[in-house]
Amino acid sequence: MNESICYQQLAQQIEQWAIDLGFTGFGICDTDLSQHEAAFQQWLDNGYHGGMEYMARHGMMRARPNELLPGTLRVISVRLDYLPPDALIVSTMKEPTNAYISRYATGRDYHKIMRNRLKKLQQKIETQVEGLIARPFVDSAPILERPLAEKAGLGWVGKHTLILNQDVGSFFFLGELLVSIPLPVSEPVKEQCGSCVACITICPTQAIVEPYVVDGRRCLSYITIEKFGEIPVEFRKAMGNRIYGCDDCQLICPWNKFAQASSEDDFKPRKDLHSPxxxxxxxxxxxxxxxxxxxxxxxxxxxxxxxxxxxxxxxxxxxxxxxxxxxxxxxxxxxxxxxxxxxxxxxxxxEKTNSINRKTLRMLKAVERGMPAHQ
Structure with missing residues (x-):
């Protein structure tokens, strides 16, 4: 790093670069996630990861970024809002002959978009830091991104386990850039779910088994996206018209009344996927x-x-x-x-047509007896 630039100034410069690249949130944290290790191990022991074997493949490395990339001292966590226009209108879910697709998936895949921007951010930092060790991640490595985002001050982990921000809700993607420089860390924000349990109550399959714990095997996002093979019969009716993902816990969340539509053209719904x-x-x-x-x-x-x-x-x-x-x-x-x-x-x-036929038959018999048809 040029001697004339201190780490505090560099952190401010990195944040401005991140904003210029289109990121809507920015924070920095250290690599210590030891307080999350026991809960993560219990989640695995309970089998809540279902068929996502990759969640257990690397042991506790997910909670140890400096093992993932030796030399890492800080994690830069970024946010990119994705909410499409009118996405909070749940009319699609009320039209059972239409398909409901999770709002994050109606546009372009975010992985490459965010990774490319993080790579550009890394290159900008490299102009100021000689011998920088850095690596960007967007759902592409064993890392606990939500605890990192929480620690970096991007929001707090809600009872549905997603990151919530008091200004924009939860409709955003997360990405990380691991770096080998001791940048000043951001201040975490206070958890603000309070006594609200709306997300727990609304879940169609009761996948949120307790506050801040999701049994992935019951989650419709897991079932419709991650799960191979047969969909368990017990969850099929609960799917309704959801064919890719589920947003119920986000749509019901009071904090998402502050969510704003994304300005990213790539995240605007494709015609074939908006409400088909x-x-x-x-x-x-x-x-x-x-x-x-x-x-x-x-x-x-x-x-x-x-x-x-x-x-x-x-x-x-x-x-x-x-x-x-x-x-x-x-x-x-x-x-x-x-x-x-x-x-x-x-x-x-x-079964539906049989039910209709039974109802029609009851109405006809009622008419024959001279009774009102609705009885």
Whole structure:
């Protein structure tokens, strides 16, 4: 580092560079996450990571950034808001024949966007610090990013385990830049969830098993995105029309009334993914799926799980003959995994029409007896 620049001045300069690069939040913390190790180990011991074996693969390295990158002294934590315009309107969830996709995934994949910006930030720091050791991360390494963001003052960990900020809520991405210089650290903010349990109450599968603890195996984001194989039957009705992720715990959070729409063009919803009809998405063959999800985080689940999720959502939709026919037509061209979910969906649709028929029959009998039809 040039001798004329002290670390305090450098930290201020780095923050300005981060703002210039488009980041909407910035903080610095040390690498000590030892207070989180016991809770993280208990979470693993409880099996709450489900099939995410990578969560346990590196042991406690996730809580030790200086082991991940030897020489690390500080972690620069950044925030990038992603909320699309009108995203807090939950009308899509109230239209059961439309598909609900988590708001973070309706635009372009954030990983490369943030990583490229962090790399540029690293290069700017290198102009001032000779021999800098640094490495950027965006969901790309075993690191506890939320505790780091909390320690860096970007917000506090809410009861749903996401970072909350009193000015912007929780609709933002996080990224980290590990550096080998002793920059001054930021002040953490006070936790402000208080007695509110809205996120716990609203969770469709009761995945928030206690404040600040999520059983990933029950979380619809995990089930629709991370989980391979069959979706447990016990969670299928709770999925509703959610085919990729779930935002319920964020949408209900009082702090998100302060959330502002992102100015990032890359995060604006694609036409095909904003509030599409389930039947339209179900008709996509693999080539169409790959084309329409190019550059989107959705592509990572693949066409098979895409159809699996949509089949469940179609089973949850109100009875329509067109839905039943589409399920039957698709069944002949998909894998056994998808077939199983299609069979479940057809059975659900059949149960709905049976219920309609039973109700109609009761009404006809009531009319025959000279009674009001609604009795």
């Amino acid at each position: 009809q389930l039947l339209s998405l179900f008709a996509w063959d693999e080539a169409t799926f790959l084309k329409r999800t190019e550059g989107s985080p959705i592509r990572r689940i693949g066409h098979e799980r895409w159809l699996r999720n949509i089949a469940v959502a179609l089973g949850n939709a109100p009875y329509e003959e067109a839905i039943v026919q589409a399920l039957k037509d698709k069944r002949e061209e998909v894998s056994e995994l998808v077939q199983e979910h299609i069979d479940w969906a057809i059975a659900q649709q059949q």
